[in-house]
Amino acid sequence: MSKKRIMIVDDEAPFTRLLKLSLEQTGEYVVQLENDPRKAICGAKQFSPDLLLMDVMMPGMDGGTLAAEFQASETLRGVPIVFLTAAVKRDEVRAHAGSIGGLPFLAKPVDLAELAQCIRRHLPV
Numbered sequence: 001m002s003k004k005r006i007m008i009v010d011d012e013a014p015f016t017r018l019l020k021l022s023l024e025q026t027g028e029y030v031v032q033l034e035n036d037p038r039k040a041i042c043g044a045k046q047f048s049p050d051l052l053l054m055d056v057m058m059p060g061m062d063g064g065t066l067a068a069e070f071q072a073s074e075t076l077r078g079v080p081i082v083f084l085t086a087a088v089k090r091d092e093v094r095a096h097a098g099s100i101g102g103l104p105f106l107a108k109p110v111d112l113a114e115l116a117q118c119i120r121r122h123l124p125v
Helices: 013-024 037-047 063-072 090-095 112-122
Strands: 004-009 031-035 049-057 083-084 103-107
Touching: 004 013, 004 037, 013 031, 013 112, 031 037, 037 049, 037 063, 049 103, 049 112, 063 083, 083 112, 103 112
Parallel strands: 004 031, 004 049, 049 083, 083 103
Antiparallel strands: none
């Protein structure tokens, strides 16, 4: 079985490295990091992710704008996006059933068990 490809777009490099390590330790994923949101589209076109984990608030470009660019891209349009944000608390995530504007999101700091469930739920089979 081939590993699923996940791209993490977040300006916090220590956070993304920890997340990459945690996800790759499962043996199920290959993870690519992009800490500059302006480089994410180009990087994603080369990497061909199965799923995107994306911060909402980043310098240079926010997650909503970047998500719109992904949706506008012919090759990346169908890639599921899960937002990661420190702007909401876990109870707010639960109150909205883990969805804002139709897109799933998780509160930071990310609970790895919740993240694993969310990834499995949104990864294409």
